[in-house]
Amino acid sequence: MTLALPAASRSSSWRQPSILPGFGLSLGITISALSLIVLIPLAALFLKAASAGPADIWAIVTSSRTQAALRLSFGAAAFSAIVNAIFGLIIAWVLVRYRFPGRRLLDAAVDLPFALPTAVAGISLAAIYAPNGWIGSLLAPLSFKFTIPLIDLSIGFDGKVAYTPLGVMVALIFIGLPFVVRTVQPVLEEAEVETEEAAALLGASRLRTIFRVILPGIVPALLTGFVLAFARAVGEYGSVIFIAGNVPMVSEIAPLLIVIKLEGFDYAGASVVAMIMLIVSFTLILAINAIQAWSRGRLGHG
Amino acid sequence: MSVAVTVESIQKSFANFAALRGVSLDVQPGELVALLGPSGSGKTTLLRLVAGLEQADGGRVLFDETDTRQLSLRDRRIGFVFQHYALFKHMNVAANIAFGLKARPRLERPGNAEIDKRVSDLMELVQLKGLERRFPVQLSGGQRQRVALARALAIEPRVLLLDEPFGALDAKVRKDLRGWLRDLHRRTGHTTLFVTHDQEEALELADRVAILNEGRLEQVGSPDDVYDHPATPFVCEFLGEANKLPVKVVGSQAFFGDRPVLGGLQQNQGGPASLYVRPQHLRIVDDAPLSLPGVVEDIRRNGALRRAEVAVQGLAKRLDVDLASQVAPALGERIRLRITHGSLFAAA
Numbered sequence: 001m002t003l004a005l006p007a008a009s010r011s012s013s014w015r016q017p018s019i020l021p022g023f024g025l026s027l028g029i030t031i032s033a034l035s036l037i038v039l040i041p042l043a044a045l046f047l048k049a050a051s052a053g054p055a056d057i058w059a060i061v062t063s064s065r066t067q068a069a070l071r072l073s074f075g076a077a078a079f080s081a082i083v084n085a086i087f088g089l090i091i092a093w094v095l096v097r098y099r100f101p102g103r104r105l106l107d108a109a110v111d112l113p114f115a116l117p118t119a120v121a122g123i124s125l126a127a128i129y130a131p132n133g134w135i136g137s138l139l140a141p142l143s144f145k146f147t148i149p150l151i152d153l154s155i156g157f158d159g160k161v162a163y164t165p166l167g168v169m170v171a172l173i174f175i176g177l178p179f180v181v182r183t184v185q186p187v188l189e190e191a192e193v194e195t196e197e198a199a200a201l202l203g204a205s206r207l208r209t210i211f212r213v214i215l216p217g218i219v220p221a222l223l224t225g226f227v228l229a230f231a232r233a234v235g236e237y238g239s240v241i242f243i244a245g246n247v248p249m250v251s252e253i254a255p256l257l258i259v260i261k262l263e264g265f266d267y268a269g270a271s272v273v274a275m276i277m278l279i280v281s282f283t284l285i286l287a288i289n290a291i292q293a294w295s296r297g298r299l300g301h302g
Numbered sequence: 303m304s305v306a307v308t309v310e311s312i313q314k315s316f317a318n319f320a321a322l323r324g325v326s327l328d329v330q331p332g333e334l335v336a337l338l339g340p341s342g343s344g345k346t347t348l349l350r351l352v353a354g355l356e357q358a359d360g361g362r363v364l365f366d367e368t369d370t371r372q373l374s375l376r377d378r379r380i381g382f383v384f385q386h387y388a389l390f391k392h393m394n395v396a397a398n399i400a401f402g403l404k405a406r407p408r409l410e411r412p413g414n415a416e417i418d419k420r421v422s423d424l425m426e427l428v429q430l431k432g433l434e435r436r437f438p439v440q441l442s443g444g445q446r447q448r449v450a451l452a453r454a455l456a457i458e459p460r461v462l463l464l465d466e467p468f469g470a471l472d473a474k475v476r477k478d479l480r481g482w483l484r485d486l487h488r489r490t491g492h493t494t495l496f497v498t499h500d501q502e503e504a505l506e507l508a509d510r511v512a513i514l515n516e517g518r519l520e521q522v523g524s525p526d527d528v529y530d531h532p533a534t535p536f537v538c539e540f541l542g543e544a545n546k547l548p549v550k551v552v553g554s555q556a557f558f559g560d561r562p563v564l565g566g567l568q569q570n571q572g573g574p575a576s577l578y579v580r581p582q583h584l585r586i587v588d589d590a591p592l593s594l595p596g597v598v599e600d601i602r603r604n605g606a607l608r609r610a611e612v613a614v615q616g617l618a619k620r621l622d623v624d625l626a627s628q629v630a631p632a633l634g635e636r637i638r639l640r641i642t643h644g645s646l647f648a649a650a
Contacts, residue, residue: 194388197355202402202457203376212401216392 042278049275052268060272065248066257069273072165073254074280077233079148080172084229085222087173088180095181096188110181113174118238125171126243129162136162163245168253171239176229183225187218223292227285234281304331304493305365305460307352312361314347321347323517324361332491334484336504339514340540345497348514349463352495353380365460378461381454381492385466387446389438395449396421396434402457424452427486444475451483455490464496468503480507501541505529513537535576535647544578545621548649551575556646559616563594564641574649581609581622583643586631593638596621598631612639 049057060066095107113121129136139161161167191214199209237255244251254277261270307329314322322344329335337345350356352363354375363370370378390398399421403412412420425431428448438446447467454462467483468476484507487494498504504511505525513520513528513536521533532538539546549556549563551572556564564577587593596612599620603609608630611620623639631637 192386192388194384194386195390198382198384198388198453199390199401199405200375201353201355201378201380201382202405202453203379204401204405208405213390 045271045274045278048267048271052272056268057272060269061276065252066254066273066276068249069252069254069257070276070280072168072252073234073277074284075148076165076168076172076253077230077236080169080176080233081226081230083169083173084176084180085226088177088225088229089184089218089222091177092181092184092188096185110178112178113176114178118175118236119242121174122171122239122242125174125239126162126167129167129170129243131160131162133162136160162243163247163251165244165251167243167245168240168251171243172233172236175236175239176233179228179232180222180225183221183228184218187221191217220292220296223288223295227288227292230288231281231285234277304491306331307461307493307495308364309348309352310361310364312348312351312363313359314344314351314356315359320517322351322358325514325517325519326361327512327519327522329493329495331493334487334494334496334507334509336508336511337495337497337514338501338504338511338540339499341499342516343514344517345499345514346465349465349495349497352461353382353463354378355382379457379459381451381457381459381462383447383450383454383462383464383467385469387438387450389446389449389453391438394435394437395425395430395441398438398449399424399452399456401453420456424456427455428452429482442475443471444479447471447479451486455492459492462492462494464494466497466499468498468500476503483507505541513540515540530643532578532645535578538578538645538647542580543622544580544645545584546619547577547579547617549575549577549646551646556644558594558614561594562592564644564646565592567646576647576649577641577644578647579621579641579644581624582626583641584612584621584623584639585642586623586637587640588638590638593640594621595636595638598633598635598637601625601630601633612637 052060091110095103095110126133128134129139131137131140161170195213195217196209199213200206204212235255237253237259240253241256244253244256246252246256254273258270258273261267261273307327309325309327309329311324311326312322313320313324325344325348327335327348337348339345347356351358352370354370354373365373365378390401393401400417403417403420406412421434425434428451430445430448430452433441433445438449441449451464451467468479471479480503496507505528508525510522511525511528512522515536521528521537523531523533528537529541532541538544547558547563549558551557551567551574553572554565554567555562556567556575556577558577594614596614598610599613600611601608602611604624608625610623610625610631612623613620621639
């Protein structure tokens with residue numbers, strides 16, 4: 001009996017010897033599936049966009065309506081992801097740390113935005129936040145004005161939530177919430193209560209314990225949740241269009257602009273807007289992943 | 303610096319489980335006391351109560367004359383080393399050790415240069431010089447243990463509390479660290495309480511050993527005291543090994559069956575009793591009076607000693623006999639055993 005030794009020429013330098021078989025097979029399946037489902041459609045999108053010609057592309061990119069839609073989509077997505085990061089963290093904390101009646105019910109309710117058809121969510125939110133809705137009628141007498149710094153998104157709150165950019169954010173917060181809760185929850189569950197006790201015995205105040213001991217440990221998970229919520233919010237369509245009112249230049253999101261262009265048979269125009277969204281999203285997510293890899297490395301997970 | 307710790311009839315229950323049922327303990331300043339007991343005996347609960355991490359249902363804990371309920375966790379100034387170290391994973395070794403100093407209120411907080419110096423001194427004390435920039439995951443178990451200790455010592459604690467300090471380490475490292483901790487205690491002189499379930503560790507390290515069982519203190523005393531003069535059958539069985547013989551006391555002698563096995567007793571009360579005899583307190587003898595006949599059924603090696611298992615008629619369990627340097631009997635040989643030392647407890 002002879003043992004067949006793997007020929008040296010067959011194993012190239014990037015291929016690590018492993019006791020687990022099937023590297024070639026699994027990589028092949030991965031690439032094929034990714035190509036069929038993600039890469040080829042995206043390539044087609046770029047080709048279609050390119051067919052518009054440089055001048056037309058530039059005109060679409062610089063048109064004020066496109067820019068307003070993109071600013072709203074990314075701005076509102078970023079804002080709602082930040083809100084979700086904060087509230088999702090608090091919800092996860094409460095679910096993990098405290099035992100109270102109805103906890104499991106609340107835990108299950110967190111997943112509802114995942115399961116609910118987005119159109120249903122949008123219609124419900126629109127009905128409730130409309131000026132004559134349950135919450136909308138309560139909010140109507142209130143009004144204030146603030147500007148989100150950095151992204152220069154100004155929100156004049158005139159007592160209306162539905163059919164304004166604020167409505168867009170409400171919908172995006174709704175659909176993004178489970179992402180943060182579900183990524184942070186397991187990390188909090190694993191965190192040792194003992195490290196908090198150690199901090200307290202070493203004389204740290206509660207605030208110092210939270211900001212120096214607890215939070216740094218969950219930053220990577222929180223970032224993951226943030227990215228997921230953000231990505232979901234950027235691409236969200238169904239729930240937003242019902243509550244946004246879709247006023248061009250004011251509460252029209254980029255995905256809706258794409259649909260409008262498609263309905264007008266402007267395929268090239270639609271794919272140009274889509275391409276911009278793709279590039280911006282990809283860049284942002286890549287950047288956040290890099291931050292995340294760095295912070296994970298500091299924790300010694302990397 | 304170090305304070306005396308006084309525990310006064312502490313009680314603590316969790317749900318329906320009574321973890322501590324009235325425990326009192328005095329610890330002198332600078333003393334090293336081991337809390338020893340099987341799991342579930344309440345030793346860790348007692349340690350956490352002294353630390354202030356649990357609230358007692360009854361009784362109190364004093365540091366010198368001060369009731370600790372009047373002190374915040376910070377003011378108690380306790381150095382606590384957790385069983386699994388509880389190091390801050392996202393901080394390097396130096397930052398872990400400096401944490402307690404940096405967490406002080408601004409007025410009491412030493413300057414940065416002073417903190418650096420203290421950290422550097424502590425790194426030297428725990429023999430980790432050069433590892434300041436490492437993160438906890440990059441350290442071995444023994445190193446993490448020492449970082450945890452340095453972190454606890456940084457706040458100049460009045461009491462040092464260690465929860466199973468060597469529980470998660472392998473046998474060799476435990477032995478090394480044990481000697482090292484004994485040394486460290488001699489140099490720094492902190493009042494120290496440590497929890498362990500390892501009797502060897504407790505006897506070797508501690509000035510005094512407090513033995514807990516089912517939420518009660520069975521005995522407190524020096525290692526020699528508790529080992530040689532156990533106050534209860536539990537202590538006798540828990541510390542080291544012991545053979546148990548059902549005997550009957552008549553006058554000054556204990557009888558196994560109708561055979562006297564131990565004389566010179568001073569107990570006044572006669573009647574049934576349990577006689578506990580350690581394997582090293584059974585000697586093979588030739589002469590007949592006060593001895594126990596038996597048959598050698600097995601001989602095993604137990605570290606430095608050889609141990610014979612001797613079957614005695616009327617006793618279900620074989621007796622363990624340490625053979626020290628005596629000439630070993632052969633398997634199957636009939637021998638006589640003399641009890642040189644035993645602990646007698648009236649049968650319950």
